[in-house]
Amino acid sequence: MLAATKALFAEGRVAITVDAISQRAGVGAATVVRTFGSKEALIDAAVAELLEPLVQRGRDALLEPDAEQALRGFLVEVIAFQSAHWIMGERLGDMELPSTTAQRAALNKVGLDLITRARDGGAIRTDIDATIVTVLISEVTYAIARSESASPALAENYVLVIMDGLRPQQDRV
Amino acid sequence: MLAATKALFAEGRVAITVDAISQRAGVGAATVVRTFGSKEALIDAAVAELLEPLVQRGRDALLEPDAEQALRGFLVEVIAFQSAHWIMGERLGDMELPSTTAQRAALNKVGLDLITRARDGGAIRTDIDATIVTVLISEVTYAIARSESASPALAENYVLVIMDGLRPQQDRV
Amino acid sequence: MLAATKALFAEGRVAITVDAISQRAGVGAATVVRTFGSKEALIDAAVAELLEPLVQRGRDALLEPDAEQALRGFLVEVIAFQSAHWIMGERLGDMELPSTTAQRAALNKVGLDLITRARDGGAIRTDIDATIVTVLISEVTYAIARSESASPALAENYVLVIMDGLRPQQDRV
Amino acid sequence: MLAATKALFAEGRVAITVDAISQRAGVGAATVVRTFGSKEALIDAAVAELLEPLVQRGRDALLEPDAEQALRGFLVEVIAFQSAHWIMGERLGDMELPSTTAQRAALNKVGLDLITRARDGGAIRTDIDATIVTVLISEVTYAIARSESASPALAENYVLVIMDGLRPQQDRV
DNA sequence: AATGAATGAGGGTTCATTCAT
DNA sequence: GATGAATGAACCCTCATTCAT
Numbered sequence: 001m002l003a004a005t006k007a008l009f010a011e012g013r014v015a016i017t018v019d020a021i022s023q024r025a026g027v028g029a030a031t032v033v034r035t036f037g038s039k040e041a042l043i044d045a046a047v048a049e050l051l052e053p054l055v056q057r058g059r060d061a062l063l064e065p066d067a068e069q070a071l072r073g074f075l076v077e078v079i080a081f082q083s084a085h086w087i088m089g090e091r092l093g094d095m096e097l098p099s100t101t102a103q104r105a106a107l108n109k110v111g112l113d114l115i116t117r118a119r120d121g122g123a124i125r126t127d128i129d130a131t132i133v134t135v136l137i138s139e140v141t142y143a144i145a146r147s148e149s150a151s152p153a154l155a156e157n158y159v160l161v162i163m164d165g166l167r168p169q170q171d172r173v
Numbered sequence: 174m175l176a177a178t179k180a181l182f183a184e185g186r187v188a189i190t191v192d193a194i195s196q197r198a199g200v201g202a203a204t205v206v207r208t209f210g211s212k213e214a215l216i217d218a219a220v221a222e223l224l225e226p227l228v229q230r231g232r233d234a235l236l237e238p239d240a241e242q243a244l245r246g247f248l249v250e251v252i253a254f255q256s257a258h259w260i261m262g263e264r265l266g267d268m269e270l271p272s273t274t275a276q277r278a279a280l281n282k283v284g285l286d287l288i289t290r291a292r293d294g295g296a297i298r299t300d301i302d303a304t305i306v307t308v309l310i311s312e313v314t315y316a317i318a319r320s321e322s323a324s325p326a327l328a329e330n331y332v333l334v335i336m337d338g339l340r341p342q343q344d345r346v
Numbered sequence: 347m348l349a350a351t352k353a354l355f356a357e358g359r360v361a362i363t364v365d366a367i368s369q370r371a372g373v374g375a376a377t378v379v380r381t382f383g384s385k386e387a388l389i390d391a392a393v394a395e396l397l398e399p400l401v402q403r404g405r406d407a408l409l410e411p412d413a414e415q416a417l418r419g420f421l422v423e424v425i426a427f428q429s430a431h432w433i434m435g436e437r438l439g440d441m442e443l444p445s446t447t448a449q450r451a452a453l454n455k456v457g458l459d460l461i462t463r464a465r466d467g468g469a470i471r472t473d474i475d476a477t478i479v480t481v482l483i484s485e486v487t488y489a490i491a492r493s494e495s496a497s498p499a500l501a502e503n504y505v506l507v508i509m510d511g512l513r514p515q516q517d518r519v
Numbered sequence: 520m521l522a523a524t525k526a527l528f529a530e531g532r533v534a535i536t537v538d539a540i541s542q543r544a545g546v547g548a549a550t551v552v553r554t555f556g557s558k559e560a561l562i563d564a565a566v567a568e569l570l571e572p573l574v575q576r577g578r579d580a581l582l583e584p585d586a587e588q589a590l591r592g593f594l595v596e597v598i599a600f601q602s603a604h605w606i607m608g609e610r611l612g613d614m615e616l617p618s619t620t621a622q623r624a625a626l627n628k629v630g631l632d633l634i635t636r637a638r639d640g641g642a643i644r645t646d647i648d649a650t651i652v653t654v655l656i657s658e659v660t661y662a663i664a665r666s667e668s669a670s671p672a673l674a675e676n677y678v679l680v681i682m683d684g685l686r687p688q689q690d691r692v
Numbered sequence: 693a694a695t696g697a698a699t700g701a702g703g704g705t706t707c708a709t710t711c712a713t
Numbered sequence: 714g715a716t717g718a719a720t721g722a723a724c725c726c727t728c729a730t731t732c733a734t
Contacts, residue, residue, distance in 0.1 A: 027698070
């Protein structure tokens with residue numbers, strides 16, 4: 001049921017209706033609403049669950065010794081996730097999703113921590129606001145998934161550019 | 174009518190309904206459908222018109238002498254546009270939009286041309302696929318607009334990072 | 347449409363659904379909602395329209411010379427109405443009906459005016475609160491309609507008792 | 520369970536659902552339906568139980584020496600009951616309630632007996648049909664409970680008027 | 693015997709589209 | 714040619730009832 005919803009998101013299904021979810025889950029439509037109280041609550045729970053391992057991944061990255069490498073790996077992970085779930089960005093516009101919002105905040109926080117740590121370690125330039133990470137970890141890669149030439153390599157190239165751009169400028173000639 | 178639709182997108186209105194458009198345009202709802210054949214056709218035309226000046230901006234940039242500066246300016250422009258029209262990314266998911274698709278292709282092409290010219294001029298690294306520009310000029314900045322700390326400075330910082338990341342690596346120590 | 351709703355009330359139909367109304371009115375169900383904004387608004391308008399002639403009847407009664415006779419005639423009218431529309435009392439419980447509420451207030455007011463005038467003229471006892479009329483003109487006759495022995499005569503007998511009971515006690519031996 | 524249903528009626532709860540009843544009774548929702556066969560059967564049993572003491576009260580009144588006083592006391596009791604359970608009148612419309620119907624008949628009968636006895640004793644006028652009592656003891660006081668100026672005094676005033684109206688006309692000047 | 697979980701039928705509402713005027 | 718009015722399809726949601734546990 002939560003799994004069904006997550007699957008629909010992962011498959012990029014555009015019509016995330018209660019009927020679609022219930023049919024996928026093999027249950028009645030009313031069960032979905034009754035179990036979670038409303039469609040919004042179900043979506044909220046499903047998306048929050050989807051984001052959870054990503055947040056965990058970020059926290060694990062904070063424990064890795066190489067701060068720059070940790071940040072890079074995290075960004076690749078985030079982008080891969082976004083590529084696989086870009087439909088989310090299209091269907092969550094006008095919903096109230098407290099759990100998802102909280103999870104997003106957690107994701108932003110761990111991203112900030114990662115970039116801050118990398119900056120403190122001298123791997124990241126200090127002349128730009130660290131909140132740039134908000135952009136980097138959010139729906140940033142929407143286009144990657146939609147692009148006709150979408151590929152994992154593209155995502156990795158993107159991170160490569162980002163990381164090189166984030167390096168301190170005194171590294172340059 | 175097209176202007177009304179564009180205005181609704183620019184204002185970030187969530188409910189882009191035929192009624193909302195017709196009311197804004199000061200015409201009957203039926204006129205909208207009859208004139209364009211369907212809501213999709215209207216949206217298609219409006220979005221294509223919205224993208225058109227952006228494509229033109231890219232073509233102008235191709236005529237500027239400094240290739241790197243031209244690319245940078247173009248990216249800033251694109252991001253500013255996306256920030257102002259992020260709602261588009263949320264409401265166009267399941268529609269068939271041929272004109273928009275064509276305009277997007279044109280935007281991608283001019284972006285590719287810009288990055289290729291900058292690369293040929295030695296301002297851009299050659300070790301990554303130029304199609305990365307697809308990512309850079311597309312819905313990349315969705316998060317900038319939605320971010321609580323959204324600001325023009327954030328967008329410019331993003332471009333700064335991108336551009337620095339795009340520089341040839343031999344520039345580095 | 348309003349007429350259809352009023353007809354359903356008059357017929358004592360228990361299921362006052364949008365579908366029933368629309369079918370009765372010979373229009374689509376969506377038309378009902380669109381025209382009035384919501385089912386509640388339609389019910390509100392219909393009930394208010396139903397009460398309106400009753401209020402007017404009361405105002406006319408205020409102009410009649412014989413105050414006691416005027417009150418008596420009004421009560422009979424009210425009871426006849428209630429008998430014919432008792433279903434209203436069952437289906438309006440949890441709705442917000444501003445127009446209906448206003449109309450009910452007007453009905454109470456004109457009832458109060460009638461009883462006050464009759465009292466000032468000496469036809470009605472002064473030892474009881476005039477607000478008793480609220481009871482007399484409201485859903486008072488619900489039972490008359492439901493009673494197996496329901497008849498117009500029963501209603502008139504009821505008014506007879508009420509009016510005699512309302513007479514000043516000094517009339518008695 | 521029956522007590523829970525009665526409590527909900529007494530509290531004027533608008534949503535008399537099976538879930539509400541079962542939760543109040545501390546049992547599963549399925550138990551309610553299985554025990555009574557259907558929601559209707561439960562409501563029927565509960566309402567019949569609610570009416571039972573009222574019928575008993577009427578039978579006791581038949582044993583009181585003063586017929587007029589007995590009728591008056593009974594009417595007050597009935598009205599107090601109706602005031603406390605007016606919600607019943609709104610939620611029982613389309614149900615088949617055999618026990619309740621029987622209990623209502625019993626209530627009508629005892630009411631008729633009371634008024635007949637009072638009439639035979641000369642305390643009540645003979646020029647009107649005794650079935651008027653059906654009106655007097657039924658949902659007559661729905662409005663009392665709903666009226667903004669609802670008060671026990673209002674109910675008592677109502678009975679006062681009724682009883683005075685019921686007196687033989689030869690008592691009058 | 694009791695129940696949590698499931699559900700089908702039915703409710704009100706929205707909206708892109710059609711059509712008579 | 715333009716439109717207000719109408720509508721069917723689809724949506725989310727409620728609730729009395731059923732059934733495997």
